[in-house]
Amino acid sequence: ANMEFYLSQVTRAQEEERKRVAREIHDESIQSLATLALGIDAIARGKEKLSEDVLRRLKGLRAETDSILDGLRCFSHKLRPGVIDQVGLVAALEILTEELNKENSVKTSLEVAGSERRLTPETELALFRIAQEALHNVKKHSRATEAKIRLKFIRSKVKLTASDNGRGFELPDTLSDFATEGKLGLIGIQERTRLLGGKLLVRSWAGRGTTVVVEVADIQGMKG
Incomplete structure (x- = not known):
């Protein structure tokens, strides 16, 4: 604790x-x-x-x-992506993926599904940081040529998925073991997800890439 x-x-x-x-x-x-x-x-x-x-x-x-x-x-x-405060998470993610594409390192795409809406400032910032960290990991460690961010708006929750076609890695028994293996980026993603009260799923296959899925409740969506 x-x-x-x-x-x-x-x-x-x-x-x-x-x-x-x-x-x-x-x-x-x-x-x-x-x-x-x-x-x-x-x-x-x-x-x-x-x-x-x-x-x-x-x-x-x-x-x-x-x-x-x-x-x-x-x-x-x-x-500090100020565009989040002004026009929201989706616009900030568009800029993030565009910047990666300009670097010509990893071809990155963004897909938005469901009824797009603003979330709480804390949720938007945390999801942006999670996507940012996931793409940083892809660029630095995965040797991938393609990456994809998918943001899905559901009535009472939001799901963010980051996937790549890189080399993948062997998953430890628990996510906490990422720290001992030096995968601090995933520890950061885990902590931000926990602070939002969300769920984190990490899947990886040798030679077939990695997928990170974060699902959080949307308090404002529940009220709508």
């Missing part, structure tokens, strides 16, 4: 810290770089006659600034 309490407190503290860092990146670093980019543009378009060499260097600096801005925005989104 003490370990479960500790894990839940750590998980909540991680989210608060991620939120704080993401806000600082947006309010300070990103805003400062955006101002710098505008300054470079102003110099390039100014009345002073600049040589072609200087203009070329300014263009290079602007491109480098844009690249850093894109990287920071991507990092900030991974820390």
